[in-house]
Amino acid sequence: MELEKEIQNYDGVDSWETIILLYNSALKEMGTKLEILNDEFQHVHQYNPIEHIKSRIKTPESIVKKLRRRGQESTIENMVKYVNDIAGVRIICSFNSDIYRVANILANQNDINVLSIKDYIKNPKESGYKSYHMIVTVPIFLSDGVVDTKVEIQIRTVAMDFWASLEHKINYKYEGDAPEHIKRELFECAEMISDLDAKMMSLNEEIRGVAEKQDPKLREEAKHKTERALLRERFYGEAE
Ligand code: 0O2
Numbered sequence: 001m002e003l004e005k006e007i008q009n010y011d012g013v014d015s016w017e018t019i020i021l022l023y024n025s026a027l028k029e030m031g032t033k034l035e036i037l038n039d040e041f042q043h044v045h046q047y048n049p050i051e052h053i054k055s056r057i058k059t060p061e062s063i064v065k066k067l068r069r070r071g072q073e074s075t076i077e078n079m080v081k082y083v084n085d086i087a088g089v090r091i092i093c094s095f096n097s098d099i100y101r102v103a104n105i106l107a108n109q110n111d112i113n114v115l116s117i118k119d120y121i122k123n124p125k126e127s128g129y130k131s132y133h134m135i136v137t138v139p140i141f142l143s144d145g146v147v148d149t150k151v152e153i154q155i156r157t158v159a160m161d162f163w164a165s166l167e168h169k170i171n172y173k174y175e176g177d178a179p180e181h182i183k184r185e186l187f188e189c190a191e192m193i194s195d196l197d198a199k200m201m202s203l204n205e206e207i208r209g210v211a212e213k214q215d216p217k218l219r220e221e222a223k224h225k226t227e228r229a230l231l232r233e234r235f236y237g238e239a240e
Helices: 002-006 016-045 060-069 076-082 096-107 158-173 180-214 216-236
Strands: 050-057 087-093 113-119 132-142 145-157
Touching (some): 016 050, 016 076, 016 096, 016 132, 016 145, 060 076, 087 096, 087 158, 096 132, 096 180, 145 158, 158 180
Parallel strands (some): 087 145
Antiparallel strands (some): 050 087, 132 145
């Protein structure tokens, strides 16, 4: 591929193939972690916080574009250093509360190192964009050593994802310069989506409350959850 060639090799840094192998491995690691998390949640809490997961490796075209936008030369060194989302995982949750729950669980795993967090849910972008972003590293064990590899994790609700994909399409079509009325309507949609997310979450909490009263297994789980939270608070000074 021509663009792959444009990302020039330089002494001391491995080839394009090795780099992509690392990012692919990081996506596999993250995929397994999330699968285990979802299985455990289903087993212990009888529900899945994760609706679905999408992962992708950034195309060479987008990598080069991002480097150019930042005024950086297209080299492998720059790509590894400046492009944080070469490996990207998007986690789609049902409810806002699941987003923070999943983010905290991941951040607390010993082998995950959180480099940065952008909380566009608490601080939405001017456009109305909402999503929770984390740049993390995961260790990849190769035959001759370990490489901490960056992954961008985006966590959002189904509704936020619906909005973001339409907004992305519109921005692509208008090359980032959509007419004012479209931007305004998109912003209004983002607000509607926030209301919808809040309503759905409160309905779910109500349903869960009723279910806990009726189902002994869920009641037991709620009791354990309170006990665990109290223990954590007592021993580690942290609330769940
Ligand atoms: P693409 O083509 O979708 O991958 P960083 O990645 O941290 O070095 P940046 O861009 O400041 O730099 O990070 P940020 O704000 O966390 O955005 C990262 C990604 O989030 C973007 O990647 C988009 O995928 C998504 N994103 C951010 N803002 C918006 C938005 O307003 N609308 C939509 N639809 N998506 C958004 P890329 O590389 O910009 O684009």
